[in-house]
Amino acid sequence: MKTLLLGAAATALALAATVAHADQAATPAATTATKPTYGTFGFDTAGMDKSVKPGDDFYDYANGTWAKNTPIPADKSNYGAFNTLDDLSRERTRGILEAAKGDPASKIGAAYASYMDAAGVEAKGLAPIKPWLAEIAAVKDKAAYVALAAKAARAGVDGPFAFYVGQDDKDPETYIVSMRQDGLGLPDRDYYLEPDGKMAAIRTAYVAHLEKILTLSGGGDAKARAAALMAFETEIAKVHWSQVDSRDADKTYNKMTLAQLAKAAPGFDFATYFATNNLKPADLIVAQPTAIAGEAALIAKAPIGVLKDALIARSIHSFAEYLPDSVANEDFAFYGTTLSGTPEREERWKRAVTFLKGTLGEEVGKVYVAKYFPPETKAAMDDLVRNVLTAMGHRIDGLTWMSAEAKARAHKKLAAFTPKIGYPDKWRDYAGLTVKGDDLFGNAMRSNQFEFDYNINKLGKPVDRGEWFMTPMEINAYANFGMVEIVFPAAILQPPFFDPHADPAVNYGGIGAVIGHELSHHFDDQGAKYDETGKLNQWWTDQDVANFKALTEKLGAQYDAYEPFPGAHVKGAFTMGENIGDLGGLAVALDAYHASLGGKKAPVIDGLSGDQRFFLGWAQVWRRNYREANLRQRLVTDPHAPSQYRADIVRNFDSWYDAFKPAPGGKIYLAPKDRVKIW
Template identity: 65%
Template sequence: MKLSFALLLSATMLAGCATTGQSAADTGAAAPVAAVPAAKPAYGTFGFDDAGMDRGVQPGDNFYNYASGTWARTTPIPADKSNYGAFNILSDLSEARTREILDGVATDANSKIGVAYASYLDRAAIDAKGLAPVQPLLGKIKTTPKAGYSALIGELSTMGVRGPLNAGVGQDDKNPDAYIFGIYQGGLNLPDRDYYLSKDAKLAEARAAYQVHVAKLLTLAGEPDAAARAKAIVDFETAIAQVSWTRVDSRDATKTYNKMTLAELQTLAPGIDFTAMLKAGGASNIADVVVAQPSAVAGIAKLVRAAPIGVLRDQLIYNTLRSFADVLPKPLDDEQFAFYGTTLAGTPQQEERWKRAVQFTSGALDDEVSKLYVAKYFPPETKAAADTLVKNVIASMNTRIDQLEWMAPETKVKAHAKLAAFVPKIGYPDRWKDYAGLQIVAGDAFGNNVRASQFQTAYQVAKLGKPVERWEWGMTPMTVNAYANFGMVEIVFPAAILQPPFFDPAADPAVNYGGIGAVIGHELSHHFDDQGAKYDATGTLSDWWTPQDVKNFTALTGKVIAQYDAYEPLPGMHVKGALTLGENMADLAGLTVAYDAYKKSLNGQAAPVIDGFTGDQRFYLGWAQVWRRNYREATLRQRLLTDPHSPSEQRTAIVRNMEPWYGAFQPKPGEKLYLAPSERLKVW
């Protein structure tokens, strides 16, 4: 039930499986790639924005600033964004393109996506209705007795309203051909348990601001005694935070796979009636579940049992208002953004309504929007070129496996088998979901939101007892991201990321391999990182490494953790090496195998020098370019606590472990990034 989202942090589309890359991997041959771009690339003369460099910085001191320092200094963060970089530039492009598609059907009464989009855009109609659309739901919450609480949180979950626990249907880690129901800790409305428990002054300020915000939202909904009720909600959530697992423990695939019968779960956590909760959520006759954090689930259930019904109701009232704020009167929407957007993320201005309408429609009717998008914006030539890159990177990974000193020969055989089983998915799926059962009503933004959530929930629950839908995607083609799915043994690259600066068919191959090639390698290597390596060639969570392999690998990962623990992006706040381990490992391996693939693609020929840059220099500049990103301080603080990815400057700095980088840029001892040969991380 694990997805490793490798690039950012990021709903489902049409499924197009590309080839597994087995033939290229078997032969080790690299498909030819042109040495010089045939047409003008989007950036610079060879695919890299050299105007964004700061040549006054030594590469060995700060490679990020050397490659992107001028860009970073001269590029403001737009007022409606918490951070800004290559991902945002492409996301803006995807949204603008999707808007054009939706604007074209916005007046078509027969188009579900058009009606959904137009209804969300109609702020005047939403404001005119006031709180009337949500009042029946709030009334039900206020009158539900303690005995009905478990069923209530199950019913609300189908509408996208969170309760003290999270739940959902996913692939069974130990039986990847089947689906199973999962139960997870929940109940926190701040980004992480540390926001409730830490003594850090900035987090304490955020905690106090959260309580004020809860009171404001309750007041705007006409609720009396809002201040006292808000404090009780925060106190309840603080108690939940105290029993919740850390993010480090929660990313452990072994610790979080705890299969038990529903009866065993009920014994573990008697404070919640799980049969009633699941039935109200549409999942009847559940025999087995996977409980991700057993002690936390038990602790939360105990807190629920002890809590007054008024506090439990009030948290659900707040959660309901939070969930639907964007389709309720503007004052609630504004207050919601003021806290989550401005206070927590530092973003001064909310996005224009049309952008949010695009996001809502693309989530509610994802495949309906996606099939129009890819037909217009993803040419077959781009898919074919990306397929070639994927095959070359897989071939290089195969070669790397043979060179590993820390992996036993018998394990290498299994590793090759896993690599041969890979399914790369490029651009978009090859099937679409059917939305015939989803009712979209003109002028009913609130109702459309509720029904879309209920439709998606019912769709997922209906999978139980059926074969796994291997054609499905976990992201839309419009998403600028990529991911590795351990249970599916697949790597997935949506159409929107296969664009400059990540991938440009007109760019120099070195830049493409340093950009999208390293992203491909990153996703590929996730299947062999500290968690992905726990899944075998069939996608089953199992022990297929020898004990000595595990011991050797753990020693190496310990060094990766230590290197990243030393980074301090904000005064007093370091990167969490254990939290970011999987992504840092994937960057290390991905860039390594992408470099090998680039060199193979030259077929023994020397790379030309272009604008004074060697092929190796252009490769690493291509890597640095995709990680250009400016952060607001509040956002960076939040990411350091919650994001399994390191900040962009530290991701770029992975080059300090690459021998070819030293040859390309000649960093010297004493420079900040320089590492003695014995200190350079070598895993793959």
């Protein structure tokens, strides 16, 4: 739900490390240590590979020895700086949950106890989900299917469409229902349509997985049913929009009435679908109208048995973690191992922590912040954010490609920013959520319904500008275009991103560039379409747009050339927003670092200049090793470029060339005319 809540008008620093996102544990924030966590000045020089020339591969120069010596844990699809902090955050959260487990009045304690009761889950078998499977089995016609698909959405089960209540991009003071394409069991349409051998093997494995799931859930002829479901999903994939088109804020803003939707997409009873969940939207935003119409037509002609099997498969996947290992292991074997390459499931306590973050995240967050987020960290971040915002203002003034008229509006937008640091000013109230210490499946179902109701009940109410879409325990950050805000949860504000005892250059290259990244998102190829009020509204001249497009196409070409595997390239258009965020973020952070020196020359530390330490600090946060399957999946589904190429964006900075003196002809060397500068 939370990914959808962010919607098209928001973007995060990284996908979750264990799903999509250093070999040292960070020092707890509450200690009184004065030594940096990493190395002598905040950077792990032992992790460098100085046999690599910076101009050949800056990522390997900064991180090569770390990469060679750091195995990926068996329960992870990738491993790096994000995971190091995530492991620390989860250990801390585990301590909070263990302490609460014995408190009969604690909802978080009861929820944690229900998850940790492995024996109880095994003893119940499939009994908890059987009433739901019986409801699916009882469906006899399309009318009953539509009503149950709506009920499934409230239960947290993916259906033919995804919908949520969020800000209206062209009226940001108003909530509206937004609808997006859905209906696939594989991560993206490319998995169904690409002829590549790797994709073909995954398709074969997926059909085998569906057969096992349909067998586990009961009923006969699972082999034929799995093949029919795969054929149905393949037809859905053919009408789905691409990832590139689906991230375009203009193309995906299609406002229509319910009657207009019904006319544009005949074959599905949308009025009943929404009314089943007490939604009667006067208007709604349909992100991919041709895909929605295509799916409606396919549902209209599909056999009812195929539609029911789709609901069964999605239901088992959605609730697998709350069912016996016979189900959970099969689900993981496909989604965890086949798709992401992860050999082993996480320990139960780790999965329990993830469950609590999704069900009672802010209830846990209150305790987490009190224990692990000191006021001085928040104050230091306030200063850093102000410095980066000031640097962005100066960069806007210096742009040669932007008109004076647009610069004036850009400054207005900059002045409108709301930084959110650490945690919400007002915590969520979970009084309406029933939690039982011996009912894991029921807790998951009720939590999904509670979150669904919380979301749709926003409709008709004033926009809540204090709302957060990440918990304080997240190792991430995000930009929300409609809110004109940048958001930094407490847990990311630790080494290697931010260390109060590290050299400022490293902090500016780490958390300073993260701040700049989220800020720059508001001026990337999509964020720049939103004005100072958060409204999707073209505020540039036509010439500004043309100049900007020329620069972004040049940046896109750089990323299109990256080829992690033979024939498998990074998609420059798909990763464009994140690449602009990195390019602009690093630029404003470097300016802010220089300004922080107050006109003095940066000291040399361990033979490294201030600018060298700054760029090394940037490279350090992108340390990450991937399993091949995970990296291949990311090339299709992740709007972020692989970490190596994020680090190597330094190739566009004159200051990097001045600092490291790479010789022309190096693999990442760019002639001055080829270096991209946008913000």
